[in-house]
Amino acid sequence: MKRITIVISIAALLALTAMLPLGIVQADGHCEFADDSIKIGGLVPLSAPGAVAGGIAMSWAINRAADDINADCGIEIDGANYAIEVVIGDSEGSPERGQAVVERFILEDEVDAVTGVYHSAVGLATMGMLDENSVPTVFSEPWNDNVSANGIMEYDGRPPRNADGVDHVFRVSPASSMVGGVVVDWLNDLGVDNVVIIAENTDYGQPAAADEKARFEAAGATVTQINVELGTEDFVPILSRIQAAADTPDVVRVLVTGETSFNLTQQMAELGIAPTEDTICVTNQVAFQSEQYWLNVPDGNYCAFNRVGIIPSLFSDLAVELNASYFEEFEDIVPSYAMATYDAVWIIAKGMEQAGSKSDGAAIVAAIEATDLDLSQGRYYFEYGNHNPDLPEGTPAFMWHQWPDPVVTMMQYFEQGQSSLDAAVIFPQVYQTHGTGYIVPGTSP
């Protein structure tokens, strides 16, 4: 008898323990959620050779957005509140792996929408699958122009995505050409003649380099392009080649992402190639993560970099809150791709609410096309899509389903160990914080 009592007591205790989380939810929650949830797939790189740090930041942003939306009673459709359930998939930065994850998202997880994607190659490889399966998608970081242009343009021998009437893919990160235009305009303003571009051998690096090269050459500059593999650690033999050139370059432009750009920039500085009085160093946007940057590029003072996203001094309340939350987690400033990913989840959520459906792809796409939301990076809207399908002559194809207003600025460090919040914004002129378009190494603004 005594034994039975003990067994029953233990069973009851276990049952209570198992029910505890539910109890907490019921106790703290103020929302009545529907039985089923809305699944959003987050396709991010969480393993090498992908940009793991970027993937973790994006994964954090998706979960943070889902938490915020759920705290606000989730997505309301036909009077029912649906909680968002996040399903994260690791793309490893590889197109094949990305396709496998998307296949799993569609067939096994049955996701209702997808966001994320850091690497352009993954975006290009998966956008067709997502479209064919009518999954509303908002990419938040791939830059390759074709990611959005393929909505209306043939790509890789295949018809444009909207050939069947609906294109399900949107993008809230800038296209490479939007960024390249700002960088080249700035350098042309400075009067550079001899440019060296070091570009990664990927679907991001190569088109971006081609675009910038064409712009430089159109302005009369001489361009030398060197392609490198992502993940390379030792760049010294390649950099020695630049150093041996008869003419010292006016600028070395780094079109290499992630950790690899840190190694490259540091070795460039160690060898005395750039930044110097004669040669401008333009490194990758990851330099904005100042904690990481100074740890890994201790000689990188006076390097300039392009910054995507609203400048810190113009952060909205939501951006400030997001930044504080990110800093608490990672002890660094929130990167633009985390902000964009956070915003992308909100865009999807509001699109579903507006469409009144979590599964009608066409209706959700139409609602997203009509988006007009103020989020962490500013006001979101999509100028061109099925609601406005005719791009005026001269408007690039990548403006299709593309958020047209990502702010792209050039920033520059001018003090060792400086926070990127204090770095100088040097271009465009309207955003300049220190009244100068370039700070020559060894000087102060």
Add this chain to the structure above:
Amino acid sequence: MNDSFLQWLLLAGPLWAAIGLYFLPRISPKRKRGAAISESDLQVAGVIGGFALGPLGIGIFYFEPRLIRRLTLAAGITIAVFISSQVLVRVSDPNLPSALWLILAGPLWAGIASYFIPRRYRAVEAIDTNALTAAALGGFAIGPLIIGLMWQRTPRIGREWMIALGSLGAWQIYTLFAVHNVSNPCVAAPYHVTYLTQQTANGVVIGSIYSLMAVGLTLIYSVQGVVSFAHGQLYMVGGYFSFYFLQYAGDFLSNLTGADISVNPIWGIPVAAVIVFVMGAVFERIFLKPMHEGLIERVSEYAILITFGFGFFLEYTTLAIAGPFPQRTGRFIEIRRFTLDRIHFSDDFFFGPIHIIGDRAFAMFVGIALIFALLYFLQRSWTGRALRATSQDRQAAAVTGINPTNMNTLSFAMGSMLAAMSGAALIPIFNWVPWVGAEMVGRSYVIVVLGGLGSVPGALVGGVIVGIVEALGAGCHPDPSRGAAYKEAFPLVIFALVLLLKPTGLFGREQT
């Protein structure tokens, strides 16, 4: 190309070589002024003299046969080099396939030589060690001349032959660059000497550090016969142990003194060494010892899988603990780079500047010092000799009182320790992430096979060769982008050639 020269090369040269080969031994006086000339010497002289200078060459050797012994080899090679350089230089159209020789004739003659020469050596019961390599290198560099020479003389082929013929092959490639890629920094005068020196220095510096890691791998293999697939991850954790030690030691000292103190990364090396030594020893005792005690059936597969698993465990545990964000320690020395300023010998001839990054130079000296310390330990200490004895014959070693089980543990622990020290020496130089070992370990396998599995000096030389080949490959490739992209692939070409021509590696010994 000059037509008459080409005709000579293709028709008249071989014709006169054949005439010389046939007639010179028959018409030449066998003894002149006391000098006995063998028939094979005369045949060689006939081939070389005939090919290079036609009837004039045959005549010279006929009238002055004493020259045959003294000068045949030197003259033959010199003339051959001269001829091939003339071929290359006379290719006036840069659009012609520059690798006419390199791609067609060189490999063709290398193939012919590799097929026939070793057979010749075996037929005359001469020592055929290195015959295949020498024949391939010689065929590639000099073509039919070296085949004739080796066929007739079947000389004993020592290391000097290999170096000479290998250098000739490299020289051929260099000459092709000089002719067809005149703007290439490796050949464009007057800066090319400086540039080549710079790239070679880059290669030696980084190669010496590669060597340290590879030495650990080769030590484990030589004693245990096991290739550790966790070596890259042990290298990685070595860097992390150094990083965290420096961080905590710096914080501790700063709190203690109230001043901002950072600890020099040199102190991270012994700390990482000790921790990973213990880790390696424990792993070996638990997971590899049963293998040597006969408790495991499929030993080879087990060794691969268990070390592979250990590597995965280390990588993902580190990812969970340290996170994916790159880390780096402070500098070894506060000198960003050493620069040898330009030295002007004349207005047109100068040397320099040469730049070596300060921390790399320091890490190189650390790497070399540790390798020599290891060599000293292996050669002079009782334990080192015991390790070597075990690597040569485990049973015989056991008979002399050496405990092979302990030697197994020691070798794995030491090998792991060397990988960790290599990591701790490189964390001030490269960004450190949990998967940083993947690329390095692949390179280590190339180095140990290149140098010879089980050979510590081989690993040292192999590492430096890999470093230099990578640097020169990336620096001299006509297309800078391809050079950069294929940087890690260039040593694989050498690796493949070594496997093909000298499977034991440069310093390896035959398995008995």
